[in-house]
Every structure is written in structure tokens, then in C-alpha cells.
Amino acid sequence: MHPRLTFALSVIEGLAIFAYAFSGFIEARRRRLDAVGTFLVALVTAFGGGTVRDVLLGHRPFYWVEHETYVIAIFAMSFVAPFVLRMASRVFSERALLVADAVGLGLFSISGTSIALDAGMPWFIAALMGVVTGVFGGVIRDVLCNEMPLILRDSRPYATCALVGCWLYLLLAWLAVDPVYSVIVATVFILVARLVTFKLDVRLPH
Template identity: 75%
Template sequence: MHPRLTLALAIMEAIAIMAYSISGFIEARTRRLDAVGTFLVALATAFGGGTIRDVLLERRPFYWVQHQNYVLVIFVMSLFAPMTFRAISRVISERVLLVADAIGLGLFSVSGTSLALDAQMPWFTSVMMGVLTGVFGGVIRDVLCNEVPLILRDSRPYATCAFVGCWIYVLLDYVNFDTVYSVLIATAFILVARLATFKLDMRLPH
């Protein structure tokens, strides 16, 4: 893999994990949770989907065990939750968080699909594994905070964008397109689709 592509994917991964954990911080702060609760909610949001994927695919060690630096950053941020929340409020706008979240949705969903294909899962199963990886962290976050999961009460396409993007990755993989570029193309599609549906306020029929 070209070093620049490696760096680009690493940066996207870091942005995605931080975006998911920040959404956990915001929800925990809204619920007035203490440092322990904040850490658990942020960690579950960032790694919940990937952990369930690894359990279903019998992959060990879990992703967050292999990459403990991310866990340590979330832990430190949780210890100083009020300061962290104030810094987030000042530095990160809602628009920036939306873009980062869309990157996370794309990258996590496509990576989940890729790992499922590597495990010789059927196409549809692989796509659903990717969608689970991308959206289930948010589901766990909402359940821990005693909320109806956002994807069940917000009719704007979210999981749908991931579903279509994962199929794009599967088709590119089927024609033996370069894996790295397949990841980037499918992730970019999910990112653009998510932002476009949000901007145009597109909603799924009830």
C-alpha cells in the first residue's frame, strides 16, 4: 500500500473513533453521568459495533484490545469530562461532528464488510455485518442512556447509506478492484450520501 494511502486511512480511522466517542460524551453529559458512566458510554459508542462484529466472526483479540491507545485517550477524556465537554463545545461545531460521524459510518461499515468477506461470509451477510459495525455503537449508546435508538426514531437515511455503500464495496471486491481504493470509494460514497440526505432533509417513508 502506498504510504500516503496508509496515512489517509489511519487519519480517517482516528477521526471516526473520536467522532463516535464524542457523540457518547455528549449523550453522557446530557444524562449527567459521572466519569465512569461517561467512559463506558463513550467506549461503547466507539467500539460497540466492532466488538459485536468480532464476536460474531470469532475474531480475537478485539479491535480495541489491539489498539489500546484509543481506549487510553477516551479514558483520560472521561476523567476530565466537564473540561472535555467544554472544549468540544468550543472547538467542534455540529457541522464538523456530522462530517466526522459520516466518515466513521463509512469507514466502519466498509471495514466490517471487508472482514466478513475475508471470513468467507456470503455477500448479504457481509453487508449486514458492515452495517452492524457502523451503526450498532450508537444503538448501544442510546440503550445505555435509556433512549430509543436514534436510527429507529430518525427517518433520515443512516443505516441505508451504509447498506448501499457496503454493496458498492462488495461489487468492487467481486471484480478484483484494488482493495484500498475500494475502501476509499465505498467510504466516500457513504460520506457523501449521508451528508446529502442530511442537507436535503431526505426522509424514508413511514
């Protein structure tokens, strides 16, 4: 890939990881956790989904072992989480955080599907692994904080957007579209689907 594209991708990836870690900081703040507790909650939120997928696939090393820097950065931020949250709420609007989280949902779900396909999983399972990658960090965060997982409580489509996007990716892969385009199109689809359904307050029947 073009070096600029590689750089752009790693910036986007970093933003997505921090967006996930952020939702951990927010939850930790609400629970008034200390720095180490905040760190643990933010860490499982950011990397829990990918880790569950890798454990299921028997895939090693984990992303966070190879990119230790993110772990260290989240650790450092945990000590100044109240400050980080205050800064963030000044610099980024709530909408920016929503967008970053949706970017994370898209990136993690599609990369999860792609990794599962490479590991020889059948299609339906690969799509499922994508959703697990995208949403299980938040699920573990909520389980640790003794709450019903948000994705189960909230009737606004979240896991559903991820699932449809993963199937779109599989369709593009089946049509032998260039992988780079498939990833971009499917990720952007999830991002847009999440934001549009959120904005229009689409509710799933239940």
C-alpha cells in the same frame, strides 16, 4: 501502501473513533453521568459495533485490545468530558462533528463488510455485518441510556446509507477492482450519501 497514505488513514480512523466516542460524551453529559459512567458509554459507542461483529464472526483480537491507546485516550478524556465538549464546540462546528461521524459510519461499515468477507461470510451477510459495525455502537449507547435507538427513531437515512455503501463495496469487489480503491470509493460514497441526504433533509417513508 505508501507510508503517507498509511499515516493519513490512521489519522482518519482516529478521527472517526473520537467522533463516535464524542456522541457518547454528549449523551453522557445529557444524563449527567460521572467520569467512569461517561467512559463506559463513550467506549461502547466507539467500539460496540466492531465488537458485536467480531463476537458474531468469532474474530479475535478485538480492535480496542490491539489499539489500547484509544481506550486510554477515551478514559483520560472522560475525566474532563465537560471541558472536552466545551472545547470541541468551540474548535469544531456542529457540522464538523456530523462530518466526522459520517466518516466513521463509512469507515466502520466498509471495514466491517471487508472483514466479514474475509471470514467467508456470504455477500448478503457481509453487507449486514458492515451495517452492524457502523451502527451498533450507537444502538448499544442508546439501549444503555434507556432510549429508543436513534437509528430506529430518526427517519433520516443512516443505516440505509451504510447498507447501500456496503453493497457498492461488494459490487466493486465482484468487479475485481483494486481493494484500496474499492474501500475508498465505498467509504466516500457513504460519507457523501449521509451528508447530502442530511443536508437535503431526505426522509425515508415509514
